[in-house]
Amino acid sequence: MSNAKNSSADNNELSFEEAYSHLEETVHALEEGELSLAEATRLFEEGMRLARICNELLISAELKITRLQTAFGEQMRLLTEEKKESAED
Amino acid sequence: MKGWARLPVYSVSQITRYLKDVLEADALLRDLWVRGEVSNLSHSAAGHYYFTLKDATNQIRCVMFRPALGGENLVDGGAVAAHGRVSLYEVRGDLQLYVDLVQPEGVGERHLELERLRVKLEAEGLFQESRKRPLPEFPKRIGVATSPFGSVWYDIQNIIQRRFPLVELALAPTPVQGDGAAAGIVDAIEAMNREGGLDVVILARGGGSLEELWPFNEEAVARAIYSSRAPVVSAVGHETDFTIADMVADSRAPTPSAAAELVVPDSEELGKRILFHRRNLFQQVSGNLAARSQELDQTVYRMQRQAPDVPSWRQRIDDLSNAYRRALESYLVMRGERIKALESRLASLSPNSVLARGYAVVQRQDDSELVTSVSQVASGDDLQISVKDGIFPARAFS
Secondary structure (H helix, E strand, O other), rough: OOOHHHHHHHHOOOHHHHHHHHHHHHHHHHHHOOOHHHHHHHHHHHHHHHHHHHHHHHOOOOOOOEEOHHHHHHHHHHHHHHHHHHHHO | OHHHHHHOOHHHHHHHHHHHHHHHHHHHHEEEEEEEEEEEEEEEEOOOOOEEEEEEEEOOEEEEEEOOHHHOOOOOOOEEEEEEEEEEEOOOEEEEEEEEEEEEOOHHHHHHHHHHHHHHHHOOOOOOHHOOOOOOOOOEEEEEEEEOOOHHHHHHHHHHHHHOOEEEEEEEEOOOOOOOHHHHHHHHHHHHHHOOOOOOEEEEEEOOOOOOOHHOOHHHHHHHHHOOOOOOOEOOOOOOOHHHHHHHOOEEOHHHHHHHHHHOOOOOHHHHHHHHHHHHHHHHHHHHHHHHHHHHHHHOOOHEEEEEEHHHHHHHHHHHHHHHHHHHHHHHHHHHHHHHHHHHHHHHHOOOHHHHHOOOOEEOOOOEOOOOOHHHOOOOEEEEEEEEEEEEEEEOOO
């Protein structure tokens, strides 16, 4: 149970870029070989976990949209507000 | 006549110097285009051009030093537009147009201006390849400077939502055509610089006429792009449109949609790469396990070869004990036969066989002593006499 909690906490912390680059490093380390069986198994589990995090991040992502303040943006905003007000009047 | 005498007298050099200063102080003469027909063209060994530009009635001497641009447009009798400054060649007192750029005549004024700006910014190094920054592989925040109306902004959102929705799109709204566009674009890029934390910036607008795309050829826009803190991808008009903004930007995309595809990876492709990594992980570990398991098998086999062969020892013990039993049996049989032989020899040596031949054995009754001499017997002693078929009592007398 505590493991599952830890891994979901890690999910929140890791960005896709971090998870993906760790995944690549893990595969690379395994390919290098000359590891003890225990170490290889640990890397395998870590790699599978990172692959799952990457997939989850990709699947669950929602595009976030923000607007920066520019002079033009302000003008547009004021115009729409004026229109609203005159419509209300 | 007196007035004449009071006028100062200058040397030629003083006058040519003065003329040169006057000409060079004039704003118009410092930076201008002159159109005309080329004549008296000569090309020096050092790579400089000397020629005259003339129209129907007048002419002006021109010189173009290396490495000015557009020398290939110069032919005697050809119509050109030459850009440069007017000054005085003091050695000869000749007024000259010092040309830095020649364009064939017939090109519109906008193009002339565009070419002039291009040459200027290029000389300043705004287009240098070495300055172009690479785009991040996995951006987190993407700035978009474009109009909030119309399909460009919509297309960019759609493509990024589909390809790699792990990002934030920060829209910096700006008009992208008309009088306020250049100032708006500069303002939008400045807003993104103020915001900070953007990994890449897209500057985009859809296709249009040269006039509509003009803001993207303005010097202020070029300098704003150059000053952007995040790498800029320009996507202005269609593939065939090429603006100053495209040249300054770190990357150029042929269309706004292409720019959206350029700045983010494709999650489908990423999914394939992740799958590939997973397979690789699995193969590495199962390969490792298979190798270990084979090693183990070999070790066990070697160990088994070294270990004593218990069944064969058991069989050998069986064999030996069988042999022993057989040997014992035959020994016993042999012994039995010898005993029988001895028995028969014994039988032959028994007194009975002597008795059978008619002898008798005499024993004293009281102590069963065998009587072998007359001295052993006194008158009246009870005796026991054994013959072949039995025993009978007797008494001595004399």
